[in-house]
Structures are given as C-alpha cells and as structure tokens.
Amino acid sequence: MTPLEAYNSRVASGRLRDDPYQRRIIGNLLSLHEKLVQYTPPSVRVPSIEELVPKTGISLLFQSLFRPKTETVAEPESTPQGIYLYGDVGCGKTMLMDLFYATIPLHLPKKRVHFHQFMQHLHKRSHQLKMEHNHYDLDVIPFLAAEIAQDSTILCFDEFQVTDVADAMLLRRLLTMLLSPEYGVILFATSNRAPDDLYLNGIQRVSFIPCIQQIKRQTRVIYLNSPTDYRKIPKPMSNVYHYPKPGVKWTSKTNQTKCRDHVEAWFGYFNAANPLENVLTDHTLQVWGRQLKVPRCAPPYVAQFNFEELCGSPLAAGDYLTLANSFQSFIITDIPYLSIEVRDKVRRFITFLDAVYDDHGRLAVTAAALFNDLFVEPEDLQRGNYQLYKRQQDKGSVETFEDDELVVKHGFDKLVAKKASMFANDEEKFAFARALSRLSQMSTTDWIDTVRPVHEDVAPAGARQ
Structure with missing residues (x-):
C-alpha cells in the first residue's frame, strides 16, 4: 500500500476519522514514498x-606526509528529503508516522523508535565501545553513524526533543553525518516543537544550530495544525484507576479492601494468558550490567510496584525503558498526593509513564485521588500524604493561568497549567501536562483492549533472572 491507500482504508473501516488537515499531509507522505521506491542507499x-583513536601531533604529521592520494569517486546520489512533522498534543502526528512506517518499501531497512529510547541506546553503545577497547578518548560518533546507516536507511523518531547538553552535542555530529549523502539516511520525526525551537535556551545552543540547519535542509518541515485533539474525543472509560470516594479515608478498612480487590482483579486480567504458578516475587532484570528489582510480576505480561518502589529510588530512563520493554502491563499502588516537595518522584513517574505509553503498555493504579486532583500545594497535605485539609477545595483560582503558554499554545486546561507551574522550565511543564493527557487516554477501553504483542526478546516467566 501507499500511505494514501493505507489512510483511505483505515477511514473506510472506521479506524480513523477523515481529517482534512491530516489528509493534506498524506500528499507529502505519498511524494516521499514514491521517491523511496526508486531509492538505493549508499x-x-x-x-x-x-x-x-585520537591522533597525536607526530601521528598527524606522518599521516599527512605519507597519506595515499585520494581516489576520485563518484559524487553520492542526492538523498530524498525526509519529513519533520510538528504540532500540538493529540493532533495525529504519531498516527501519521506509523502509517507511513507501515508502507515503507520492503527493500529499505527501517527503524521506528521513541527519541528518548534512541538517545539511551546511543549513550549505552558509546560507553560499551569505549569499555571494549579500553579507550575513553575514542571518537565513537563515526562508528555509531555507520552502524545506524547500515541498520536503518529510514529512521523514524517519535517525540523528537532535545533538553540535555550531552544529548545536544552528541546529536550535532551524529545527525550531520547520518543526513549527509555519504550516509544517505532519511529522517521522519514527529515533535511538539518547530526545528528552530529545539534546545531553545539550552547550554551552548549555538553549537547545536548547525544540526538544526541540517534537519531543515534534509527534511520537509510540516506543521500539523489540526484543531482536533483526538485524546479529548469522548471514549468509554474503564475503571483502571481506583481512588477513594468523597468522604472515604484512604486508611479506612473499606478503601483498603477495595484497593486489594482492584489490584488482584487487574493483575488477573492482565495475566489472563499466563498460569498462576508463573507469578514471581523479587524478580530481577538486567539494566546496563546492574539488577533492577521487580517486587511482583508475571513475565512478560504484568509487573506490580508500589509508588515508592517505582519512583522513590534513583531510577533513570534506562530502567523505565527496560520495564516498558519487558512487560505489557503495570499495576502501581499507593500513589499519594504529590507536591513540589517530591518533585524528583514526580519527574520519575513522568519518565516511567512516557516509556510505558510509547510502548502502548497498560496501567492500573490505586491512588489518593484522580490524577487531575493528585498534585497539590505542600501546605494542603495532612500527615501521611493521603489526606488533605478541607480548605484545599476552596483554594486557588485557575483564571490566572489563562494566558499561560500551555493553555494558549498547546490547548491544555488552565487547571493543568496551574499544576504544571511546580516545575521551573518549559520542557518539564509541558512533559507534566502531556502526562496528564496520556493518563486520561490510557484509562479508555480503546487503550486497554488494544494490547500490544509480547516483545520477541522477552523470555517467559522463570527463563531469566
């Protein structure tokens, strides 16, 4: 199928709405697809x-004196322009990329990856090469670029964003190489940011600008300005998120019984394809040579943590990506009210959520309140973090956030913008607001019913430690 045929088929079957804004972009996908049919990568x-290995001054001198004459080679064939698709949350960017990915001609190797996961792999592979060859000054970028080009002529990034100086400096050289005619890689990226807004106000940003310019040269930059936020279209709601009803205390016998029943019901549902004897406690996964403990699980179907186990210890993106890759579903229990005083835990929960969402993992929780009501001011918390003072209900005005960028530019609710103000920079505020949007989407029956297949590299229960 071409991208247009795939889109029409999904509209006809009722799997997609016919969106005129998305349909305009399908024309660009079709144009790129036609070029790929004829494309032969270098x-x-x-x-x-x-x-x-870095050359010393003497090595460079001898290299220049005795370097063989350069052979005349043909100029590499021009690489087709890729696509950089940006727009607000929920407008269909990822769906369009996935549709295009499914129609890439079979003779071209391809990879579709969440950008955060891609960066984790790069850092891990870079470290691995330096350790293998016992040389910390090794210039691994050309090696990484060649490996990627051989493995993936079409490279699809979802949620492309740059927030870290180490990532920015690595990407600057890597993407400049990959998108050159010598390597011939074609980029398809989705992002919430225009290319000129990438790594905005970042440390040493001037050094990253050549990378932005290369992206703009080698991709067709498209703004998807669909007014429809598909995450806000009403869908049937499942009861995957349990919280006490008004007037019921978290510590009450009634609530604790319902929490236990909720956890066991969803554990059983997520683990329906697995015998009960395969439920493990204190299972371990390997992450970069160290062990990650999973308190209760039935690999590869479901894992269970309480909030403190998941977010209270210094886990990083690599840990959460490993979990998302290892299990279809997750149960997180005992999520308390959260405030700025536990901002690190909130960040970790957002990172975990991003990893699970991007792998279409499923989530069931027990929490002190609905997610939209879970983030509060520290002074409103009673001891234990599962109960609020009554004045919380009458406090604060959302009107002061009506001009906030999250509201005006990205279409989030004013209450979400108010709660996001606990974070210091725009990237974290946006990540928080997006997390609330994703949690809403992940509670729908559409999401719960559309379970992704078990990853092929995940062994059944008991097969690995």
Whole structure:
C-alpha cells in the first residue's frame, strides 16, 4: 500500500476519522514514498577502531606526509528529503508516522523508535565501545553513524526533543553525518516543537544550530495544525484507576479492601494468558550490567510496584525503558498526593509513564485521588500524604493561568497549567501536562483492549533472572 491507500482504508473501516488537515499531509507522505521506491542507499563502511583513536601531533604529521592520494569517486546520489512533522498534543502526528512506517518499501531497512529510547541506546553503545577497547578518548560518533546507516536507511523518531547538553552535542555530529549523502539516511520525526525551537535556551545552543540547519535542509518541515485533539474525543472509560470516594479515608478498612480487590482483579486480567504458578516475587532484570528489582510480576505480561518502589529510588530512563520493554502491563499502588516537595518522584513517574505509553503498555493504579486532583500545594497535605485539609477545595483560582503558554499554545486546561507551574522550565511543564493527557487516554477501553504483542526478546516467566 501507499500511505494514501493505507489512510483511505483505515477511514473506510472506521479506524480513523477523515481529517482534512491530516489528509493534506498524506500528499507529502505519498511524494516521499514514491521517491523511496526508486531509492538505493549508499554503501557505508564501518570504520576500524584504529581510525577512531585520537591522533597525536607526530601521528598527524606522518599521516599527512605519507597519506595515499585520494581516489576520485563518484559524487553520492542526492538523498530524498525526509519529513519533520510538528504540532500540538493529540493532533495525529504519531498516527501519521506509523502509517507511513507501515508502507515503507520492503527493500529499505527501517527503524521506528521513541527519541528518548534512541538517545539511551546511543549513550549505552558509546560507553560499551569505549569499555571494549579500553579507550575513553575514542571518537565513537563515526562508528555509531555507520552502524545506524547500515541498520536503518529510514529512521523514524517519535517525540523528537532535545533538553540535555550531552544529548545536544552528541546529536550535532551524529545527525550531520547520518543526513549527509555519504550516509544517505532519511529522517521522519514527529515533535511538539518547530526545528528552530529545539534546545531553545539550552547550554551552548549555538553549537547545536548547525544540526538544526541540517534537519531543515534534509527534511520537509510540516506543521500539523489540526484543531482536533483526538485524546479529548469522548471514549468509554474503564475503571483502571481506583481512588477513594468523597468522604472515604484512604486508611479506612473499606478503601483498603477495595484497593486489594482492584489490584488482584487487574493483575488477573492482565495475566489472563499466563498460569498462576508463573507469578514471581523479587524478580530481577538486567539494566546496563546492574539488577533492577521487580517486587511482583508475571513475565512478560504484568509487573506490580508500589509508588515508592517505582519512583522513590534513583531510577533513570534506562530502567523505565527496560520495564516498558519487558512487560505489557503495570499495576502501581499507593500513589499519594504529590507536591513540589517530591518533585524528583514526580519527574520519575513522568519518565516511567512516557516509556510505558510509547510502548502502548497498560496501567492500573490505586491512588489518593484522580490524577487531575493528585498534585497539590505542600501546605494542603495532612500527615501521611493521603489526606488533605478541607480548605484545599476552596483554594486557588485557575483564571490566572489563562494566558499561560500551555493553555494558549498547546490547548491544555488552565487547571493543568496551574499544576504544571511546580516545575521551573518549559520542557518539564509541558512533559507534566502531556502526562496528564496520556493518563486520561490510557484509562479508555480503546487503550486497554488494544494490547500490544509480547516483545520477541522477552523470555517467559522463570527463563531469566
């Protein structure tokens, strides 16, 4: 199928709404698809480790004196422009990328990955190469670029964003190489930011600008300005999120019994394809050579943590990506009210949620309140973090956030913008607001019923420690 045929088929079957804004972009996807049918990527050689070792001054002198004459080679064929698709949350960017990905001609190797996961792999592979060859000054970028080009002529990034100086400096050289005719990689990226807004106000941003310029040269930059937020279209709601009803205390016998029943019901549902004897306690996964403990699980179907186990210890994106890749579903219990005083835990929960969402994982929780009501001012918390003072209900005005960028530019609710103000920078505020949007989507029956297949590299219960 071409992208247009795939889109028409999904509209006809009722799987998609016919959106005129999305349909305009399908024309660009079709144009790129036609070029890919005829495209032959260049042959890319992986450099030897010796070539990557930094040269001393004497080495450089002898290299210049005795370097063999450069052979005349044909100019590499021009690489087709990729696509950089940006727009607000919920407008269908990821759906369009996935539709395009499914129609890429079979002769071209491809990879579709969440950008955060891609960066984790790059840092891990870079570290691995330096350790293998016992050389911390090794210039691994040409090696990584060649590996990627051989593996993925079409590279699809979802949620492309740059917030870290280490990521920015690595990407600057890597993408400049990959998008050059010598490597011939074609980029399809989705983002909430225009290219010129990437790494905005970041440290040493001037050094990252050449990378932005390369992206703009080698992709067709498209703004998806659909007014429809597909995450806000009413869908049947499932009861995956349990919280006490008004007037019922978290510590009450009634609520604690309902919490236990909720957890066991959803654990059983998520684990329906697995025998009960395969339920494990204190299971461990390997993450970068160290062990990650999973308190209760039935691999590869479901894992269970309480909030403190998941977010109270210094876990990082790599840990959460490993979990998302290892299990279809998650149960998180005992989520308390959250405030700025536990901002690190909130950040970790957002990172975990992003990893699970991007792998279409499922989530059931027990929490002190609805997610939209869970984030409060520290002074409103009673001891134990599961109860509020009554004045919380009458406090604060959302009107002061009506001009906030999250409201005006991205279409989030004013109450969401108010709660996001606990974070210091725009990227974290946006990540928080997006998390609330994703939690809403992940509670729908559509999401729960559309379970992704078990990853092929995930072993059944008991097969690994």
